[in-house]
Amino acid sequence: MTYDRGDRSPADQPRFPQRGAPERRAVLRVALAIGATTGAYGLSFGAIGIASGLSLWQTCALSLLMFSGGSQFALVGILGSGGGVVAASGTAALLGSRNAFYGLRLAELLQLRGVARVAGAQLVIDESTAVATTQPTVPAGRLGFWATGLSVFVLWNLGTVIGAAGAGLISDPAVLGFDAAAPAAFVALLAPRMRGRQPWAVALTASVVALAAVPYVPAGVPVLLAALVAILAGWRRRPDDASADEPDGQPA
């Protein structure tokens, strides 16, 4: 975030860019483009939800209420492979924990109180955080958060309904290779996080731990054991760690 560039704190600045300001149009255009992309991705979530054995309502409820792609894919994947309630919702929460840190970064920028905070919290996701924290000014950052969050929310839910309704028409998902859709989605979600040596080490170790555990523990538990790998890796401070805590040069 760049609001330390000026003298005024976020609380003293106008809420949003003024009407007709060029930065206003630029932010709205980015928000719509990102919403359209995630809407397409919502289509595949809807289809995977049905292929995993959830009903249309359950699949749509996830997009409305959980509204965090990685957590949703994980939950339906674990339920679909026979995992229990604790493993499924626990893994979804583990994947959603990063949103708490996004909220922490956004709190000063957004200055939300009361109802606005309760509503805004649901929109704290990868995309809205990325747009909000990369704008040149505070008002543009705020507009970026709300515009991206709302655009993704609407189009993601629309995509989910269409994908789920469409998949419901297909009798045998395995014939179309739908069982490969969720892992492929995870590969795509993983790709942007694989910068540097540590993510690779964590990903490979976690994979080995999970596969080694599969024969011996209940479904869903291998993923939780894999999460321990991240906790152990993050616990140790590496000597070359100077920039790793703050991947985008943010003050803590």
Add this chain to the structure above:
Amino acid sequence: MTWVAVLAGSAACYLLKLVGLSVPQRVLGNPRVRRIAMLLPVAVLAALVVIQTFTIGHRLVLDARAAGFVAAVIAVVFRAPFLVVVALACVTTALVRLWL
């Protein structure tokens, strides 16, 4: 049971978002907690990929889904859009399944 998982998971995810917006910076500002939170998705997603590709129930297996996984990795390396990655994996898996 599915509804319990859907609602419990959603409640947990929402509370995590709200907590981030509400707590003082120093509570979650601990570098160790931050590092763990950023590595958790990597470990969990990697585990989900291999489990949903290489296992059925409690057995390790190598079947057509492995071809879909390879197709997805190649698509990601070439920076294909999300839907293309997923579609290529599905088509590859379906074709390999036809041939096997």
